[in-house]
Amino acid sequence: MRNETIAIHAGYEADPTTKAVAVPIYQTAAYAFDSADHGAALFNLEVEGFRYSRIANPTTAVLEKRVSELEGGVGALAVATGQAALHFSFVNVADHGGNIVSVPQLYGTTHTLLSHILPRQGIVGRFAMSDSADAIERLIDEDTRAVFAETIGNPAGNVCDIEALAKVAHRNGVPLIVDNTVATPILLKPFDYGADIAVHSLTKFMGGHGTTLGGMIVDSGRFAWGKHADRFPAFNKPDASYHGLVYAERFGPKAFIERARSIYQRTMGAVLSPFNAFLLLQGIETVALRIERHVENARKVAEFLRGDPRVAWVNYAGFPDSPYYPLVQKYLGGNASSLFTFGIKGGMESGKTFYDSLKLITRLVNIGDAKSLACHPASTTHRQMSAEQQRTAGVLPETIRLSIGIEHVADIIEDIDQALARACPSRLEAAE
Ligand SMILES: Cc1ncc(COP(=O)(O)O)c(C=O)c1O
Secondary structure, three states, rough: OOOHHHHHHOOOOOOOOOOOOOOOOOOOOOOOOOOOHHHHHHHHOOOOOEEOOOOHHHHHHHHHHHHHHHHOOOOEEOOOOOHHHHHHHHHHHHOOOOEEEEOOOOOHHHHHHHHHHHOOOOEEEEEEEEEOOHHHHOOOOEEEEEEEEOOOOOOOOOOHHHHHHHHHHHHOOOEEEOOOOHHHHOOOOOOOOOOEEEEEOOOOOOOOOOOOOEEEEOOOOOOOOHHHOOOOHHHOOOHHHOOOOHHHHHHHHHHHHHHHHHHHHHHHHEEEEHHHHHHHHHHHHHHHOOOOOOHHHHHHHHHHOOOOOOOEEEEEOOOOOOOHHHHHHHHHHOOOOEEEEEOOOOOHHHHHHHHHHOOOOOEEEOOOOOOOOOOOHHOOOOOOOHHHHHOOOHHHHHHEEEOOOOOOOOHHHHHHHHHHHOOOOOOOHHHH
16 A cells, blocks of 8 residues: 555554444543453563553554554554653663764754663763765664664654665664654655664654654564574573573564563653543654655745845755755655755844844744744753854854645745844845
């Protein structure tokens, strides 16, 4: 099936008892056992079924199947937020002493997780100088447990060369984990290019309406954990926390996702509520349609900005002179993301006046809503970084990040035009 159809149908058929056509919200904490033996078989992971909603829930399971199918994975785990999905993915591959080698262009909180929080637990995030495969490979050593990248960086808008990163990761015996939040599987399916694990904040384009937080980890099923037993003993040795289970043997291609569920989801409990799973499913039904409009509107807004003398620069990967243009053609079918950045003439002060003058476009820290959104990353999402780290992450003091929504594009452009007029009163002055 194609994206549009998967997004509406995958993972659910009309409920056999009630015939409900919409996915029911199973608002239950636990599930009845037929007998003591049935309960034991569920706990032994010998039979399919539900036992407790911290581990799995039928509404959430539909969402997991739907996103997994959109990505072309073998299984998925829904969690409370994108950040929880990233955290679980990192600790699922790396224990104390391990490191994760990452591109530098990351969402600020993910950068903080890798540079400050995980190191306190003995897992080090190593940041390459750029998103090139060479720069990444230079940092890989015997303690590396994964290579990590955002397929499209937030807010840098860089498009990663997934195929090249996957080659480098695999040559060194580690998986490539990607955050596919900004691209979504509608624009890019990273498993087609060798990525092993895809992580999502469903809060953004997938849910699409800015109402609901959620995260997802999707397993391609392709990384051979059993072949790299020395590097990944946790997948290959009996697990004392789960009565001696050996994940690679017991679950084969689903070892990563099953271990994430039965260790991290079970003991740390960053659970997505069934109600939120329902809301996210509603959003996902229209994701393919929305992305089409996001992309089209963004192209028109980027062209407007580039043609305006009050604007100093526009970092939009869809312009033929962008260094990422060839990768937009290769990976995104020519559809540059609706998330991009720009700076107006007059630097930080004019940028702030522009930002404060927006009327339709909402000032906030979110992306991927149906509504157009603007953010000043240096003072918000990327505030915790040093000036140098901000620069390598693609954030300058004057940078404004736009997430172009699906309103009528003329209204979006009119709002930007009036805010530019306030920030930079004379077009002629700006042109000089
Ligand atoms: C690329 C990316 N990944 C992950 C996250 C975190 O997602 P959540 O807010 O759902 O925890 C964000 C949030 O902005 C993001 O932009």
